[in-house]
Amino acid sequence: MMRICRFWAAVFVGLVILCAPLMAAQVKPDQVIVIEGQCDARDARDDMRRMHILPFDVPEGVTRIEIKKELNYGAGGSGTVDHGLADPRGAGFGMPGFRGWMGGSKADIWLTGDPVTTSQYFLAGPIQPGRWNLLQWTVKLPDAGLKYKYTIRLSFNGPKPPERMPEVPKCDQGIINPKAGWYIGDVHAHTLHSDGSKTLSQLAKQHEDAGFDFFASTDHNTNLTHFDFADAAREHPKELMLFGEEVTHPLMHANVIGCKPGTFFDMRIDPAEHHLPQVIAQAHKSGAIFSVNHPFNWGAKDWRISPEEWKDADAVEVWNGGWSDPNQKTLEHWDAMLQKGRRLVALCGSDTHGGAVTKSPAAHVYAENLSRDAIIDALRKGHVFLSENSRGPELYLSIRGESALPGDTIEWKAGTPVPVEVRIVHGAGMTLRLIWPGGEENVSVDKDLTAVRRDVALDWTRSANYVRVELIKADGKMGALTNPIYVGQTAL
Template sequence: MRGQLPPGAEDFVEVPFAVPDGVREIAVSYAYERPDMPDGTAGNACDIGLLDADGRFRGWSGGARDSFRVGERDATPGYLPGPIAPGTWRVLLGPYTVAPQGLAYEIHVAVRHAPAIGPGRLPQPAPTAIGPPAPATGRGRSWYRGDCHLHTVHSDGSRTPAEVAAAARAARLDFIVSTEHNTTSAHTAFAAEAGDDLLVLTGEEITTRNGHLLALGTDPGTWFDWRFRARDEGAFARTARDIRRAGGLVVPAHPYGLHLGSQWRFGYEHADAVEVWNGTWTLDDEAALATWDNLLGHRVLPAMGNSDAHREPQVVGLPQTVVLADALERGAILEGLRAGRSWIAESAEVDVAFEAVAEGGERAGIGGTLPAAPGEPVVVTLTVTGVPDPVVRMITDEGQTHLAFTGRVEWRTTSAATAYVRAEVRHAGDGSMAALTNPIRLVNGSTGGGR
């Protein structure tokens, strides 16, 4: 099948093909022209996926592969095995960018009545239903470390799920979340990697043309369509509702990402948290941090940090979100993240304790609210370990109110002077982030009820 897409083509183009009765496997390959372009002019880039005869999603590999197969019992990573119903199937093309002369493509489809057997193609058992993630052993109510944005060979990463799980254990993480681009095919593979020492939750990175959205901790096997833009009225709100119905959190990822289409354009009204730290600390993280801080004056929106690791040398667990939860299980972890009882660290070497205590004895920790009489003294204490020569900043609704160069800091305020306080710990040399907390809120009121 051959075709030509013009500049300004639709975001997604369906190319139909017929599948007769009795087919056991479909194999697809494609190619397209990639002309050399002058500096500043976009060339051709075209993603690919597959819809079955009922219009259901059967997989997506973006631009990571030029061929794939879908069979009854197994499939290429990124694609879903299952029945091959007769009818009109569709190759789904996603022209990411189109050169001025257009994008000429060629698709080859082979339908097989028995799957090909050869090296590396031993028959596989039929796929089984995915159950909810089993709780890990945990430590009761405690601080748990996790990385909630990870990729494998099931989208555009190069690690296998087993390699990601091994890297998570090496980084001393307690939980991870599977977040492949626009596909759930890794959910089954990751189920085998969970254990008493590692909770594995499932999700998806919904990769729209106007920003990327993490669906975190959703029911295993639940897929979310990514084919919408910010201009599509109500699309983000509907997607957010669908994520929550599936038990998950709605988290915009890397709001100021540098790649085309990765900047967040949907606003934060329907978000449960926001990823302000993505991988190694860079200027786009500084921009995300500033945007998040501006939101704190009028709404509670927790911050998260994740590695977004795809391949070596990207480090799983750099950074990691540390959450206070009642148990190492899905509901408790998500509840802690939603409440903002969390902070972000560059590694498991870093530890932080952050607390506000009113003169009357009431206290609140990260993500908590401390009621205090307007003139009642409040002492805010930060202790950090694992960061040589730390630079500690106390940030309130007025901006930076305290700066210190030690691992233990005390700062005094009142609820009349401070609406919230959060802490940053940076490296003295280059100013990069080592740790970052969610805020403690101070409210005018009688003591009693702090948490």
């Protein structure tokens, strides 16, 4: 009896020894890392908005990263802190290890190899061993500053993440409409991958239903949305979608419109480091245009980053959402820049975060066809007028005898009046403003007036000349406006 017990005991011990690695692997405890610290209120001042990089080390075999955030702004205080994550491929400028950005969302962070169990702001994929970085950006802090505590839980259990980073699914929408003509678009929209409430597919439907032929997805500081394009295009094949990002820094917002799929543009455009020109160059290399967005939307006293930093920008968003005082101010600044010879394409955008776009401003773009390449080319050239919404009003500016569109340059004999023609659709009850450097003429538009012709006498002593048109509604708000036709002078 004794011998049998010993035998079974030995078998049991043997089994435990044999199974030990397996059992240990199944129950390997989570590893917990705590990062604590505090930020001074001055950290959120304009000239000190540097991103804090909080490193933590991830060992081999991790299947899930969870980061719980505790942000304490002091009694009754409130603030905004943005967060992001970079893997061991790097968190330096350009951020090769970019894994996601969640803006000021208060949610915790989950990252695994599977999108279903990963936060909507982060890219599921490999969890490489090595140094990861939690990115912390103190955008707004109360006088008491911020005390923070991040509890990072690394799990070794559950499904093993893939070895390789996921690729953006191929999405070539080709030429959706081969006809040359005016197409209606919105170049500024957000999904739930930043602070919007809709998926890309829902945005596509919303724009399609509201009469937009195309729109650009421009989520704040992330390229995560690009992974959704193929599915959205399958569901809405007639709605052209442009890849983009809204580069969002506390000192400036700017849209990259029409970049290569999967391209990430770093938001850390620190003026002291002259990062902005690098981001603009990257946008151009990626085939995109770069537009400075809504520069006066925060009640700022002036453009907040020196124009020298963005001298290579292509466009400025003069019309963000419904017409407003900040839009008016931007329009006046834009015109002042045109007078100095700085050519920037005027654009508009709904900046929808999920709200309806039926009343949002619309960019009417003359393109060779409805395709990504043709639309970007037309936007870059400024073959664009803007209207209150996708239903109009419409303003077609031309020079008699010339084929020039807004954005183009004509050469004209100095001293000779320029024969301007404007065709107006749905403009009854509004006032047409014909504008050129140093002059303007207003014309009341009644229901029978569908075209205006004027010989405009430009001031030929000016270094920059152009003609552009606005349509002002009875309540003083903007109905439509065109980009300028620029006028160069030939020798006398």
